[in-house]
Amino acid sequence: DQQVKQNSPSLSVQEGRISILNCDYTNSMFDYFLWYKKYPAEGPTFLISISSIKDKNEDGRFTVFLNKSAKHLSLHIVPSQPGDSAVYFCAASLPYGQNFVFGPGTRLSVLP
């Protein structure tokens, strides 16, 4: 049973528009959440994180929103660029946790 779910395997967006990637989790004890981006044949690279004491964190074009009551987080990319085309993984961690639980990923395609 997956503790971190990304229910959309893929998403296509026009260049310049907003991309919204969603992630749901089942374990209410998770208190730290991360988004990673992965290109083919490369390792994942860290994008942005959020602690459970916050509901929003921004870094340039990337914003992560956390809704603890719904056990849901989302990653917004504005504006989307063709270079954003990649697989995006959501991950979660427990307090003082020493490992991360990853979702299955969403493949984002940004069309020129």
Added chain:
Amino acid sequence: DVKVTQSSRYLVKRTGEKVFLECVQDMDHENMFWYRQDPGLGLRLIYFSYDVKMKEKGDIPEGYSVSREKKERFSLILESASTNQTSMYLCACEQGPMNTEAFFGQGTRLTVV
């Protein structure tokens, strides 16, 4: 910048072979991890280590073992490779002990024939 280096980008091994995947990090991070990535399953944790000579099983440890003799190096061992271990293997490190992001190597695409 943290650098995590995996010894091979691509490997092809025969069924039954013993396979070693090496990972080295240069930032003195406490925690190191081995994941495998398969389509539709995301990244699944095989083993992690929070200190030299310490290791913990992840979600899918069967058929694997690990070694951490030095802080910067974490090795994944496939005792007897099987075709269902064909996958992308990813090594990562994290500073610890509080939650911070993990940094990944470039991955090793292993094919077992």
